[in-house]
Amino acid sequence: MTWAWGTLLWQDFGVTDLAMEARILPANEASWDDLDAVLGGARCHGGRCYCQRFKLHGTLWPGDDLEHAQMLREQTDCGHPRSGTTSGLVAYADGEPAGWCNVEPRTAYPYFRSVPWRKRDEDRTDSSIWAVPCFITRSGFRRRGVSYALARAAVDFARQRGACALEGYSMIPGPEKDVPWGELHVGHVSIFTAAGFTEVSRPSLRRAVMRIDF
Numbered sequence: 001m002t003w004a005w006g007t008l009l010w011q012d013f014g015v016t017d018l019a020m021e022a023r024i025l026p027a028n029e030a031s032w033d034d035l036d037a038v039l040g041g042a043r044c045h046g047g048r049c050y051c052q053r054f055k056l057h058g059t060l061w062p063g064d065d066l067e068h069a070q071m072l073r074e075q076t077d078c079g080h081p082r083s084g085t086t087s088g089l090v091a092y093a094d095g096e097p098a099g100w101c102n103v104e105p106r107t108a109y110p111y112f113r114s115v116p117w118r119k120r121d122e123d124r125t126d127s128s129i130w131a132v133p134c135f136i137t138r139s140g141f142r143r144r145g146v147s148y149a150l151a152r153a154a155v156d157f158a159r160q161r162g163a164c165a166l167e168g169y170s171m172i173p174g175p176e177k178d179v180p181w182g183e184l185h186v187g188h189v190s191i192f193t194a195a196g197f198t199e200v201s202r203p204s205l206r207r208a209v210m211r212i213d214f
Helices: 033-040 064-077 146-160 189-194
Strands: 005-010 020-026 088-093 096-105 127-135 165-171 198-204 206-213
Touching: 020 146, 033 064, 033 088, 033 096, 033 127, 088 146, 096 146, 096 189, 146 165, 146 189, 165 189, 189 206
Parallel strands: 127 165
Antiparallel strands: 005 020, 020 088, 088 096, 096 127, 165 206, 198 206
């Protein structure tokens, strides 16, 4: 497997009947227009979240869509390939921006200081533990394995940036029950399992904390 930063050929017949080739870039190496093409049409948490819901915990949420977009633009440092910091990855399929996931230290998300730590004895301020809390796939590219490719890339990205572990907070659909698209942005449990994560906690009947240690 090679990244350009990365190109991944991913095949999962439970997701798609065709192999999907995804080119994955750190968000600072992508343009803001490309990232906005993925996120601008996404509706999470009642609006265009731009992956700020878990960052703006409590009274700081909700907020203005344009403010959320500007926050993410600063966090990703899009369009600055020499930047040493960014907050996620952008996936390309067929030469078009197709998906996004955020991946950075868990401490960047105040929301997680409460929910995922239920029944877990762990230092909540440990910045060496990273998180990949959201996956967004652009309309027209869904059910082609984009999130699977992003999860695999997030593992390599976090490891290369010095993380000791990477966590995700997946949804577990009940038997014969669909998860609304607005909730599935955290990732289906199968996405994490395929990328080598294992379950370490079950905060609720519908949520599993998935983790991979390096």
